[in-house]
Amino acid sequence: MLSYKTPVRDMKFLMNDVLNYPEHYKTLTNGSNADPETVDMIIEGFSDFAQSVIAPLYQSGDAEGCHFKDGEVTTPAGFKDAYQQFVEGGWQGISYPEQYGGMNLPMSLNLIKSEIQATANWAWSMYPGLSTGCINTILHYGDDKQKDLYLPKLVEGTWAGTMCLTEAGAGTDLGQVKTKAEPNDDGTFRINGTKIFISSGEHDLTENIIHIVLARLPHAPEGTKGISLFIVPKFIPNADGEVGERNSVNCGSIEHKMGINASATAVLNFDDATGYLIGKPHKGLRAMFTFMNTARIGTGIQALSHCELAFQNALPYTKERRSMRALSGTKDPDHVADAIIHHADVRRLLLTMKAFTEGARSMIYHAARYADKMSEGIAEGNQEKFEKWDDKIGFYTPVLKGFLTELSLEVAKNGMQVYGGHGYIKEWGMEQIARDARISTLYEGTTGVQALDLLGRKIILGSKGKIVRDYTTGVMKWCSDYTTDKNMRKFVWALTKYCADWNILTVRIMLLARKDREIISAACDDYLMYVGYIMMAYHWARMAAVAHDKLENGGTESPEFYKAKIQTAEFYFDKILPRAGAHGESMLTPSQVMTDMDADSFDFLD
Numbered sequence: 001m002l003s004y005k006t007p008v009r010d011m012k013f014l015m016n017d018v019l020n021y022p023e024h025y026k027t028l029t030n031g032s033n034a035d036p037e038t039v040d041m042i043i044e045g046f047s048d049f050a051q052s053v054i055a056p057l058y059q060s061g062d063a064e065g066c067h068f069k070d071g072e073v074t075t076p077a078g079f080k081d082a083y084q085q086f087v088e089g090g091w092q093g094i095s096y097p098e099q100y101g102g103m104n105l106p107m108s109l110n111l112i113k114s115e116i117q118a119t120a121n122w123a124w125s126m127y128p129g130l131s132t133g134c135i136n137t138i139l140h141y142g143d144d145k146q147k148d149l150y151l152p153k154l155v156e157g158t159w160a161g162t163m164c165l166t167e168a169g170a171g172t173d174l175g176q177v178k179t180k181a182e183p184n185d186d187g188t189f190r191i192n193g194t195k196i197f198i199s200s201g202e203h204d205l206t207e208n209i210i211h212i213v214l215a216r217l218p219h220a221p222e223g224t225k226g227i228s229l230f231i232v233p234k235f236i237p238n239a240d241g242e243v244g245e246r247n248s249v250n251c252g253s254i255e256h257k258m259g260i261n262a263s264a265t266a267v268l269n270f271d272d273a274t275g276y277l278i279g280k281p282h283k284g285l286r287a288m289f290t291f292m293n294t295a296r297i298g299t300g301i302q303a304l305s306h307c308e309l310a311f312q313n314a315l316p317y318t319k320e321r322r323s324m325r326a327l328s329g330t331k332d333p334d335h336v337a338d339a340i341i342h343h344a345d346v347r348r349l350l351l352t353m354k355a356f357t358e359g360a361r362s363m364i365y366h367a368a369r370y371a372d373k374m375s376e377g378i379a380e381g382n383q384e385k386f387e388k389w390d391d392k393i394g395f396y397t398p399v400l401k402g403f404l405t406e407l408s409l410e411v412a413k414n415g416m417q418v419y420g421g422h423g424y425i426k427e428w429g430m431e432q433i434a435r436d437a438r439i440s441t442l443y444e445g446t447t448g449v450q451a452l453d454l455l456g457r458k459i460i461l462g463s464k465g466k467i468v469r470d471y472t473t474g475v476m477k478w479c480s481d482y483t484t485d486k487n488m489r490k491f492v493w494a495l496t497k498y499c500a501d502w503n504i505l506t507v508r509i510m511l512l513a514r515k516d517r518e519i520i521s522a523a524c525d526d527y528l529m530y531v532g533y534i535m536m537a538y539h540w541a542r543m544a545a546v547a548h549d550k551l552e553n554g555g556t557e558s559p560e561f562y563k564a565k566i567q568t569a570e571f572y573f574d575k576i577l578p579r580a581g582a583h584g585e586s587m588l589t590p591s592q593v594m595t596d597m598d599a600d601s602f603d604f605l606d
């Protein structure tokens with residue numbers, strides 16, 4: 001049976017000691033709302049809810065799944081009541097403007113809240129999670145009337161939202177979207193088409209569902225430049241903001257999936273459904289991409305949540321399960337065998353899980369500070385400010401999404417491995433984590449798409465490598481402060497070398513790409529993983545630096561806590577970071593090694 005406890009000490013170490021959130025909050029217009037007492041109240045209050053209400057529904061929700069009958073979806077037992085408690089607690093709106101009923105706290109706190117709910121129960125947390133995308137879209141692109149009509153209920157949580165992009169023929173390539181939007185005389189639009197794979201597309205948790213839909217206006221340009229964005233409510237709101245007439249958007253079925261069984265993934269049919277244009281005509285995909293960064297951080301949080309849950313539930317087992325004797329000699333003489341935590345190979349599994357979990361959290365909390373600034377731009381209606389911070393965050397998001405989700409699969413696999421054969425048995429829950437984690441590398445853009453975005457769009461086309469030079473200069477500058485520090489020397493020398501190599505590799509790929517365009521696609525996965533391992537190394541070095549400082553000068557935590565941080569950093573640098581070298585070597589292989597094989601030569605079955 002899985003259980004969840006919020007890792008408050010790890011979270012506060014990052015927020016207060018490594019990333020200095022209190023100082024960061026002083027730079028935000030809404031930062032004074034996030035005084036230490038409020039932050040504690042949010043973390044503790046929400047943890048109570050997550051641990052006692054939604055965590056116990058994680059395995060039962062998976063076993064029961066969602067039910068579909070006559071176009072309606074019923075969520076698993078307990079989900080609706082839990083959602084009601086979530087709404088009553090006012091949790092949906094903590095980072096949204098007070099004008100719409102929110103608490104106007106910095107967005108980073110909302111992301112930290114998301115981590116807690118996601119770890120307790122990822123499938124449940126997808127329902128409020130999808131609403132976030134819908135709220136952000138209306139907040140940023142809606143007109144005042146649309147904001148006043150939809151936001152209070154969405155922020156309250158009594159209405160939920162979705163993002164309807166995908167169609168049977170259009171997933172990664174949204175330029176192929178076929179759903180049509182034709183104007184009515186009254187300024188509304190008739191929406192016709194079918195969307196597939198829509199998370200939270202239909203359910204029984206809320207009185208209304210507001211769909212944000214990508215569709216084409218008549219005579220729209222072909223491809224991505226001809227897509228517009230529409231609000232399509234399940235029930236059309238009356239002028240007083242209450243639910244009115246049923247709209248003709250219907251759930252045709254829900255998918256039977258490998259995991260996240262408690263999250264309804266719907267086929268939605270729009271048959272002359274009434275829609276309302278949001279934002280400018282033909283600029284829908286651009287608007288949607290505005291929120292890709294936040295959505296992708298959300299999937300990075302999903303990765304972190306699976307890592308944390310797997311680690312928390314693997315560790316106790318390794319202290320209880322006994323098997324043979326440690327090679328270095330008996331550890332538990334009073335027992336017939338030693339606990340498996342005494343075997344170095346089991347420690348490899350555990351330390352990898354721990355290093356990835358805490359490293360991922362640090363990377364996400366770092367990016368969350370940029371999300372605060374970006375949200376400040378939205379709240380102030382300051383497009384320039386929004387774009388500046390959106391750009392900054394844009395460098396990190398493919399790594400948070402692509403790299404961290406790939407790592408989460410390894411952590412989930414290690415969690416099962418620690419349990420031996422029991423890891424494969426449902427009641428322990430480890431196989432559920434592995435199944436639930438698997439979707440994270442697929443939706444919100446596959447790992448391949450993230451890798452192409454990072455290397456092709458952000459690094460080569462977007463900045464001609466400058467973004468890498470800027471980032472590595474910052475890291476190397478940080479390293480230079482520690483070159484004579486005997487505790488830190490090992491970390492900063494390794495990091496400095498990797499940063500120098502990263503620049504050289506980037507230039508070499510750019511030169512190769514002049515003659516061999518396909519190299520970008522051929523090298524991007526290695527490049528993404530290479531960058532991810534180096535970025536995580538920087539976070540571990542920073543955590544080690546703080547831990548050394550606290551050990552010497554005193555901190556709020558125990559010496560064992562700081563020592564464990566340093567030991568995990570050492571494990572990461574010795575046993576994990578060398579993987580980057582292999583990716584660096586592989587990425588320079590000419591693309592012909594992949595492209596030369598004739599498509600008909602992949603198999604010889606005929």
Ligand SMILES: Cc1cc2nc3c(=O)[nH]c(=O)nc-3n(C[C@H](O)[C@H](O)[C@H](O)COP(=O)(O)OP(=O)(O)OC[C@H]3O[C@@H](n4cnc5c(N)ncnc54)[C@H](O)[C@@H]3O)c2cc1C
Nearest residue numbers: 163164165166171172197198199265442443444445446448
């Ligand atoms: C459970 C679940 C929930 C989902 N929730 C939502 C939702 O709420 N809203 C929504 O709109 N969608 C949702 N989706 C859809 C999801 O975002 C898409 O499935 C995903 O974007 C991939 O699209 P696709 O399935 O069409 O794969 P394809 O686009 O067909 O990709 C197939 C393979 O080709 C690769 N590929 C494609 N193009 C390129 C290229 N140019 N270069 C290199 N490789 C390429 C991909 O990386 C992938 O490996 C969900 C899907 C699932 C399964």
